[in-house]
Amino acid sequence: MLRLISTLIDTGAFDCTYASNTPTVESEQGVIFKSDASYEEIHKHLKDFDILIVPGGDFETVIKTKAQPLQIIKAFSDVQQKYPDKERTLMAIGTASLLLAHVGTLSGLSATTHPDYYTKFENISSSASQRDLSERANLLEERYVVNNLRFDLGEDPDENPYIRKKSDARRPSNARKGSNAWKESNTRRESNARRAAMLLGGLRVITSGGTGCGMDAALYLVSIMVSVDAANEAARLLQHTWTKGVVVDGIDV
Numbered sequence: 001m002l003r004l005i006s007t008l009i010d011t012g013a014f015d016c017t018y019a020s021n022t023p024t025v026e027s028e029q030g031v032i033f034k035s036d037a038s039y040e041e042i043h044k045h046l047k048d049f050d051i052l053i054v055p056g057g058d059f060e061t062v063i064k065t066k067a068q069p070l071q072i073i074k075a076f077s078d079v080q081q082k083y084p085d086k087e088r089t090l091m092a093i094g095t096a097s098l099l100l101a102h103v104g105t106l107s108g109l110s111a112t113t114h115p116d117y118y119t120k121f122e123n124i125s126s127s128a129s130q131r132d133l134s135e136r137a138n139l140l141e142e143r144y145v146v147n148n149l150r151f152d153l154g155e156d157p158d159e160n161p162y163i164r165k166k167s168d169a170r171r172p173s174n175a176r177k178g179s180n181a182w183k184e185s186n187t188r189r190e191s192n193a194r195r196a197a198m199l200l201g202g203l204r205v206i207t208s209g210g211t212g213c214g215m216d217a218a219l220y221l222v223s224i225m226v227s228v229d230a231a232n233e234a235a236r237l238l239q240h241t242w243t244k245g246v247v248v249d250g251i252d253v
Helices: 039-043 059-065 070-082 096-103 115-132 188-197 211-225 228-238
Strands: 002-008 013-020 024-026 032-034 051-054 089-092 144-147 204-208 246-248
Touching: 013 032, 013 039, 039 070, 051 070, 051 096, 059 096, 070 089, 070 096, 089 096, 089 211, 096 115, 096 204, 144 211, 204 211, 211 228
Parallel strands: 051 089, 089 204, 144 246
Antiparallel strands: 002 013, 002 051, 024 032, 144 204
8 A cells, every 4th residue: 555645834744645556455463454545557657645554464475476566666767857847756665775776866875774675775775776777776774764855954063853964965054945945936046956956856755664764764854854853742632752863865945
């Protein structure tokens, strides 16, 4: 099952759509989710969504049978490259990052996955790079990894929750834009051009480790799309200690 999200700028909230190839999906833990749309339906409207979240699962069967969500993942990346004027995010939880690696989305990027599958990830990444004559993904042993960050990064890690160390970011500054600030910017044309020049048209790609790391990545996503205070409040309500991951190649556009 996929989760697709449209951001509601006026309220700072999210409108979620669950997609799968069946009306309901049961997790390995027995939790049943109701699907809002089929893969075919959301494939037609990918341009309208801001975020695509791919949960982990039986990645080997998906890759072997060339099944969904492989085509959706590739199409979402293609949409961003064709329409880079909009901010989009692709997030993979746990072993879902192996699906991204297989279709080539992680070529030249940094990523992580469930620690039990590091070797499998590197094998799949290597096979994809040979197939596509492209760069391999750089595997990092982190809680979560963010590529193509699109707002200013603060120099002080104590003030900016997105940086573990200064070397994790490029061109740091003291100011930080909200993730939607470019929409109101007078330099929108320049911003779009710079975003289009980034890998995958500036598609923000987030990968995480296991389920707990996926929670950390989700809180990070809330922090950049809504606010850090909102993420901290969500962590408090969930009684979850938000452990930060790393940001790679941050750039102010």
